[in-house]
Amino acid sequence: MLTTERTVLQFTPTPSSTSLSAKVHPLVIFNICDCYVRRSDQAERVIGTLLGSILPDGTVDICNSYAVPHNESSGQVALDIDYHHNMLLSHQKVNPKEVIVGWYSTGLGVTGGSALIHDFYSREVPSPIHLTVDTGFRNGDTAIKAYVSVNLSLGENQLAAQFQEIPLDLRMVEAERVGFDILKTTTVDKLPNDLEGMETSMQRLLVLIDDIYKYVDDVVEGRALPDNDIGRYLAEAVSSLPILSPQVFDKLVNDNLQDNLLLLYLSSITRTQLSLAEKLNTAAQIL
């Protein structure tokens, strides 16, 4: 009975924030970096809104962002709220499925002004995510972090807000699709075409196969310690090949090759036809 009377110091986590995680698309990182590079002279950091959606499993999918101009002086932060709303409207015209999921700021960790801005975003969306991108790389390798805020209250009185770090998924399948070779370096003179891309892929595959050969040989000769997991993966990979008799396999490959050859032949014939037709067309006009 007494406990109900007692005021307790407690965290009141916002609903569903307990097992929250976030996924960041590479575009967001690119956008933030670009905004940071283009920030105005006096600004030390850039702040912006994160857009995205909440996946069925509760993960927050951050897939777009835009910068919001702000003024910061001696503990005061003034955000251009009109700008924020205009930009939001514009973005939603293009893709109505993207909603506000939080906000980002450059710099290391959470700073004093962050709580104020976080408050503002809490009014826009329940439990916003705060993403920080350390453009100075002061903290070694983990430059990108995500937080949610948890309120610390004493009874009815709110005392403070605590920022809790949440797991962030930085695997970038889209970036891999485009190719890290293009996104990683500062200048790429030429986009790889069909065959060049194929060549690099094959080279990588070759290196992998060589590695495995070496590993298996080492294990067989007793030079390296066998690892059951690797063995299982290898067995799986080998057994995933369908068992075909050489004749059947040869037939399959040859059929496919012939199909492709036929197509090539067809397309060359079409081209020849086109150039021939052009010659005839221009010649036929001399009536």
Add this chain to the structure above:
Amino acid sequence: MANPAPTRSFLQVASTEEVAPPLRVVQIEGLVVLKIIKHCKEFSPALVTGQLLGLDVGSILEVTNCFPFPIREEDEEIEADGANYQLEMMRCLREVNVDNNTVGWYQSTLLGCFQTVELIETFMNYQENIRRCVCIIYDPSRSNQGVLALKALKLSDSFMELYRNNNFVGEKLREKNFSWMDIFEEIPIKVSNSALISAFMTGLEAETPVSQCDFDRLQLSANPFLERNVEFLIECMDDLALEQQKFQFHYRNLSRQQAQQQAWLQKRRSDNMARKTAGEEPLPEEDPSNPIFKPIPEPSRLDSFLITNQIANYCNQINGVAGQSFSRLYLMKALHEK
């Protein structure tokens, strides 16, 4: 603006009419590449467009940012809304120091069938306002095969001149020695990233030596893609045949008209001979009011040129994919023998 000397004042630079060097390279930021891909992929298979922002530096066109357009609807009110959206977006982006100088637009395409009259019209519209403009084409259907299908195009100058004067008749084309290959010019693309992004991406790159891209490339089945390509190719061929029929029809009409003219002339001459012997004034040998002397307009060759361009494009794609399949099949064979 080849290389304006720093001592010249802005007015001087502005007043001197300089001959622009030809556009050699389109330099795209990685950010723009990702934005275009995101927009085009999200709405695939619907076709979408957006605006490119950037700077025009000598023979390089830098594309530093872009923004998507909402899907267009055939309604005037909404169209006005679209214009507002564009202005609003430009204003907002300027506030965060993004280059707000339009350099062209991007659009998605399905299997590369982008050579349409609409594209040419849009291009001409843009060209009226900005001297140098480019169209970036992205094909989401090809990205599943590990290819970054980005293309930068512009219309060639000779084509624009012809198009403005609406000179798509055989004689003019022959005069200019203009063929279907000269409509579009593909400009090489360069991708650039800021050092900051480069640092982040190096840090974020996965440790595994294989990436999704490699996986996509080594996928054995390219047949659905090829099939659709061939299907489109056949459709185009039919269209082209239709165009050819139009021309045949035109030539047949032309020769029939000439025959009629000859017959009429012969008749008139014999009449005149008769009149001469009778001592009367000869009738004129030309009669503009006669319908057989009205010239028959020649159908425009633009459509058949565009179709030809598309066919060539499909052929290229088939060649590319078939080439890839060859390497895959031989790889497969080699692996199997081991």
